[in-house]
Amino acid sequence: MNKQIHIIGSGFSSLAASCYLAQAGYDVTILEKNDTLGGRARQYKKDGFTFDLGPSWYWMPDVFEKFFADFGKKPSDYYKLDKLSPGYEVYFGKNSSLTVSDNLEDIFKMFEEEEKGSAKHLKTFLDSAKANYDTAIKDLVYKPGISPLELVNTTTISRVSQFFSTVRKQVRKNIKSNKLIQILEFPVLFLGAKPSNTPAFYNFMNYADFGLGTWHPRGGMYKVIEGMVSLATSLGVKFEVNANVEKILTDNSNCVSGLQVNGKTIATELVLSGADYHHTETLIDKNLRQYSEKYWDKKTFAPSSLLFYVGFDKKIKNVSHHTLFFDTDFDVHAEEIYDNPKWPTAPLFYANFTSMTDKTSAPEGKEAGFFLIPLAPGIEDTEELREQYFHKIMDRFEKLTSQELKGSVIFKRSFCVNDFKEAYNSYKGNAYGMANTLLQTAFLRPKIKSSTVQNLYFTGQLTVPGPGVPPALISGKIASELIKKNSK
Numbered sequence: 001m002n003k004q005i006h007i008i009g010s011g012f013s014s015l016a017a018s019c020y021l022a023q024a025g026y027d028v029t030i031l032e033k034n035d036t037l038g039g040r041a042r043q044y045k046k047d048g049f050t051f052d053l054g055p056s057w058y059w060m061p062d063v064f065e066k067f068f069a070d071f072g073k074k075p076s077d078y079y080k081l082d083k084l085s086p087g088y089e090v091y092f093g094k095n096s097s098l099t100v101s102d103n104l105e106d107i108f109k110m111f112e113e114e115e116k117g118s119a120k121h122l123k124t125f126l127d128s129a130k131a132n133y134d135t136a137i138k139d140l141v142y143k144p145g146i147s148p149l150e151l152v153n154t155t156t157i158s159r160v161s162q163f164f165s166t167v168r169k170q171v172r173k174n175i176k177s178n179k180l181i182q183i184l185e186f187p188v189l190f191l192g193a194k195p196s197n198t199p200a201f202y203n204f205m206n207y208a209d210f211g212l213g214t215w216h217p218r219g220g221m222y223k224v225i226e227g228m229v230s231l232a233t234s235l236g237v238k239f240e241v242n243a244n245v246e247k248i249l250t251d252n253s254n255c256v257s258g259l260q261v262n263g264k265t266i267a268t269e270l271v272l273s274g275a276d277y278h279h280t281e282t283l284i285d286k287n288l289r290q291y292s293e294k295y296w297d298k299k300t301f302a303p304s305s306l307l308f309y310v311g312f313d314k315k316i317k318n319v320s321h322h323t324l325f326f327d328t329d330f331d332v333h334a335e336e337i338y339d340n341p342k343w344p345t346a347p348l349f350y351a352n353f354t355s356m357t358d359k360t361s362a363p364e365g366k367e368a369g370f371f372l373i374p375l376a377p378g379i380e381d382t383e384e385l386r387e388q389y390f391h392k393i394m395d396r397f398e399k400l401t402s403q404e405l406k407g408s409v410i411f412k413r414s415f416c417v418n419d420f421k422e423a424y425n426s427y428k429g430n431a432y433g434m435a436n437t438l439l440q441t442a443f444l445r446p447k448i449k450s451s452t453v454q455n456l457y458f459t460g461q462l463t464v465p466g467p468g469v470p471p472a473l474i475s476g477k478i479a480s481e482l483i484k485k486n487s488k
């Protein structure tokens with residue numbers, strides 16, 4: 001009989017792991033507490049509008065290709081990808097924005113126009129970013145994070161100094177234009193920490209941005225989830241939704257023996273959890289938890305977010321599919337997220353309008369708008385605060401882009417700290433896991449294999465390699481390889 005494994009959660013990491021394990025002959029069942037699959041990448045549909053609830057930037061297409069290739073497939077077997085042109089737009093003031101093109105030549109031109117001589121520096125910077133990207137993909141991110149030794153080879157040693165400098169220092173060494181600095185520091189925000197707290201090595205995100213480009217799966221990121229579910233199903237994975245795992249049961253030798261799901265006990269030999277790591281540990285007996293509350297409290301978590309999904313009854317002007325509003329002081333906002341947690345005085349925010357390039361996401365003549373304000377995890381969350389901030393950003397949006405918008409809202413739904421906790425059992429309501437700081441990189445992250453409970457494994461954005469969809473795919477692969485190795 002095939003070895004049985006139950007996977008908690010149906011986010012990208014769990015789905016990826018389920019495919020690898022089913023391919024290896026395991027009898028795999030995914031248990032998801034929500035009524036739909038996809039975790040933070042679920043979908044929301046209303047009145048002919050379609051929104052991705054979470055991720056919207058499809059970066060690092062090579063990682064998705066690698067994933068599907070492991071099963072003899074291609075992304076195009078499941079969804080159609082469009083390269084966005086421009087990749088995105090950044091607002092710095094009223095009617096003042098820069099667009100980031102989908103090709104390097106135009107990006108160099110844009111830099112040179114903004115700051116004379118900067119294109120030469122950008123070229124050197126991107127050469128290093130590309131070399132780091134290649135090293136990260138080849139030598140680092142697919143490693144299980146068990147020991148520092150797994151990271152050591154001649155290439156990685158030659159780059160060690162970059163772990164002791166920061167992205168902020170590296171970017172500001174030669175580039176002086178505040179606008180260009182903000183554009184170059186933006187990609188590492190996906191890793192969950194401030195550029196001043198992110199090792200310079202992670203500038204590989206700039207190569208992902210400028211070198212590999214920004215893509216959009218037609219129909220939205222949820223198409224990728226649907227593709228993975230279809231692949232998993234074809235490999236024999238079973239899915240149960242509305243299946244809330246309440247307890248991980250262990251026997252006398254601290255080995256997994258079963259799960260309590262919706263009040264019922266089911267027997268299982270192996271458990272892999274893609275739910276937030278902190279939450280999973282609360283499902284086991286206290287004496288078997290590996291990390292204390294103090295440990296989690298000291299960690300740098302990625303921000304939480306206040307999100308709005310808005311149906312507009314007209315088309316919106318002067319913005320792009322992805323638009324960033326960096327017209328306020330990033331350092332002040334970052335301090336209010338990481339150092340002195342409070343609701344931001346003048347928040348930076350991000351908006352997307354997928355219906356500008358993808359007709360499937362809104363009825364004709366209308367626009368689907370997604371707005372995101374990064375917030376400190378664990379912060380107070382009330383309806384009044386949400387409403388207050390909606391008006392704050394709408395007023396700014398209208399002024400910066402010279403148009404009236406509030407009168408065109410058909411509906412809006414918000415999602416914030418309390419929803420992250422409620423929907424995903426997220427620690428302090430974090431939106432995308434634990435940040436990639438120096439002390440939270442590779443073997444310094446929470447471990448994939450439990451050291452206290454036999455046959456219990458973890459995957460997802462709190463483990464290696466870190467936050468984001470491509471890392472979640474990689475994490476699922478790493479976890480499944482470890483399980484296969486240990487349960488031969």
Ligand SMILES: Cc1cc2nc3c(=O)[nH]c(=O)nc-3n(C[C@H](O)[C@H](O)[C@H](O)COP(=O)(O)OP(=O)(O)OC[C@H]3O[C@@H](n4cnc5c(N)ncnc54)[C@H](O)[C@@H]3O)c2cc1C
Pocket residue numbers: 008009010011012013014031032033034038039040041053054055056057058059243244245246274275276279305307372423424425431432433459460461462467468469470472
């Ligand atoms: C607003 C937002 C925007 C983002 N933008 C981007 C982006 O543009 N690009 C990008 O690459 N990444 C982005 N990310 C990050 C990316 O979405 C995540 O890193 C990734 O989806 C995490 O996948 P995961 O498998 O680790 O976890 P999750 O998707 O969180 O999956 C965990 C699953 O476990 C389930 N679960 C929890 N507890 C239980 C339980 N007790 N029983 C059963 N099930 C349980 C949850 O319901 C959930 O389905 C964004 C995230 C958010 C929230």
